[in-house]
Amino acid sequence: MNATQPHSRKTDLTVTHVLAELLERLECSAVPVGAEQYRSVVQHLATELGDVEPGQALAALLDTHPAAAELYENVNYQYAGLCRSALDASLAAERQAKEVLDRAMRPAPNRSNTLPKEDKPHGKS
Secondary structure (H helix, E strand, C coil), X not given: CCCCCCCCCECCCHHHHHHHHHHHXXXXXXXXXXXXXXXXXXXXXXXXXXXXXXXXXXXXXXXXXXXXXXXXXXXXXXXXXXXXXXXXXXXXXXXXHHHHHHHHHCCCCCCHHHCCCCCCCCCCX
């Protein structure tokens, strides 16, 4: 009989921290970064984030590394949505998007009355 062992989570965040630092550097780099390098760092960090124990240490790491926090939200979206995004900022963005869409859906105003009148010829025939 095969008994499945529960997946033990990592409590040491050393590798996660190094990858989070590297991702921040890539995100802020003034020099173009290769797509393969970026993808490799993101994939490794995503794997690490999936293996670490949730808690205060992880929260502190994510608080100081915005790119890693965004990746964490994206990886865990199916479970918790945008759990690390500020609710006020998310709500404000949603309202702003709704206003823009509402304006875009309105019919264009009738501009026939607002066109400039043509100048009449002054003393010319």
